Amino acid sequence: AQRVTQPEKLLSVFKGAPVELKCNYSYSGSPELFWYVQYSRQRLQLLLRHISRESIKGFTADLNKGETSFHLKKPFAQEEDSAMYYCALSGHQGGKLIFGQGTELSVKP
Amino acid sequence: SAVISQKPSRDICQRGTSLTIQCQVDSQVTMMFWYRQQPGQSLTLIATANQGSEATYESGFVIDKFPISRPNLTFSTLTVSNMSPEDSSIYLCSVEAPTGWGYTFGSGTRLTVV
Numbered sequence: 483a484q485r486v487t488q489p490e491k492l493l494s495v496f497k498g499a500p501v502e503l504k505c506n507y508s509y510s511g512s513p514e515l516f517w518y519v520q521y522s523r524q525r526l527q528l529l530l531r532h533i534s535r536e537s538i539k540g541f542t543a544d545l546n547k548g549e550t551s552f553h554l555k556k557p558f559a560q561e562e563d564s565a566m567y568y569c570a571l572s573g574h575q576g577g578k579l580i581f582g583q584g585t586e587l588s589v590k591p
Numbered sequence: 592s593a594v595i596s597q598k599p600s601r602d603i604c605q606r607g608t609s610l611t612i613q614c615q616v617d618s619q620v621t622m623m624f625w626y627r628q629q630p631g632q633s634l635t636l637i638a639t640a641n642q643g644s645e646a647t648y649e650s651g652f653v654i655d656k657f658p659i660s661r662p663n664l665t666f667s668t669l670t671v672s673n674m675s676p677e678d679s680s681i682y683l684c685s686v687e688a689p690t691g692w693g694y695t696f697g698s699g700t701r702l703t704v705v
Contacts, residue, residue, distance in 0.1 A: 516693060526634075526683070528693040568633065572694075578624060578649075579685070579694060581634045 484509050486569050488582035495559050496590050503554040503585045505543075505569030513571040515545055515552040516579070520566040529567070530554070539563070559589045593618050593686050597697030604674055604704050611670045612700045614684035619664035621687075625657070628681040628699070637682075640667045674704045 485508040495501055507513065515532040530538055532545040532552060543554045552569060569582040594617040604610050614623060625637040637657055638646040646659040660668045671678050684697045 525698040526696040528695075531693050578636050578639060579634075580636075583633045 484571070484573070484580050486571055486580055486582035488567075488569055488585045490585045491583065492586045492588065494588040494590065497561055498558050501554075501556045501559045501563070501587065501589075503567050503569075503587065505552045505554065505582055507550050507552065507569075507571050509550075509571060509573065511573060513573055515543070516570045516572070517541070517543055517552075517554050518568040518570060518581075520568070522565070526568070559587075561589050561591055563587060564589045593620065593688055593695045595684060595686065595695055595697040597684055597700060599700055600698060601701040602703070604702065606675050606704055608674055609670055609672045610674065610702060611668050612682055612684075614667045614669070614697055616665045616686055621664070623661065623667045624685040624694075625659065625667075625669045626683045626685060626696075628683065630679070634683065637669070671702065674702075676704045678702065679704045 487506045489504055493503060517530040518526050519529045520526045530541060530543050541554055541556045543552055545552050564587055566584050566586050568584045570579045572579050596615040598613050602610055623640045626634040627637050628634045636649050637652045638648040638659055640646045640659045640661040642661045642664050648654060656672055658670045679702055681699045681701050683699045685694050687694050
């Protein structure tokens with residue numbers, strides 16, 4: 483079955499601390515993996531895509547096919563990183579997205 | 592990336608009535624996706640809408656309850672029919688970015704059924 487699992491509903495860290503938001507997936511094939519972010523009162527927006535291998539706002543995510551994981555990391559969290567983060571997968575370009583349950587990141591001063 | 596205008600942004604409706612949500616994209620796209628986000632939950636795909644053909648519904652969603660129109664490559668509507676309080680959710684439309692780099696979402700319609 484196709485599934486995305488984000489085990490942490492809430493992750494609270496202090497400013498400057500490292501952050502890792504976990505994402506595991508189940509998919510028979512080679513999916514595309516994404517991280518989406520939703521800041522308070524804003525629309526859902528794309529943060530990272532595994533194919534691009536970019537670092538956006540200091541965040542990186544590496545696809546580990548052996549562990550079927552796509553964890554989101556940032557070495558030094560900032561207060562403005564506080565938001566809801568969703569991991570998602572698509573079976574192919576242009577295909578539907580399957581979302582995880584989301585992790586609320588709270589960065590305290 | 593594509594810009595999506597979705598309206599209404601929110602509505603409060605009486606049970607038994609219907610609400611039609613509109614989604615306008617600033618570029619032509621092949622597929623448009625409709626999602627539901629129930630309170631405290633993640634996003635769940637309702638259906639995929641292709642222009643010129645019937646929408647494809649996910650398990651648990653039916654056309655009679657969520658009829659979709661896709662009259663052209665830049666516009667789609669989702670109707671929530673015969674509403675009950677359980678339909679209270681945020682409904683979002685989404686399209687793939689023209690560059691193929693990810694998906695763009697509308698700002699959502701927050702529906703409350705009383």
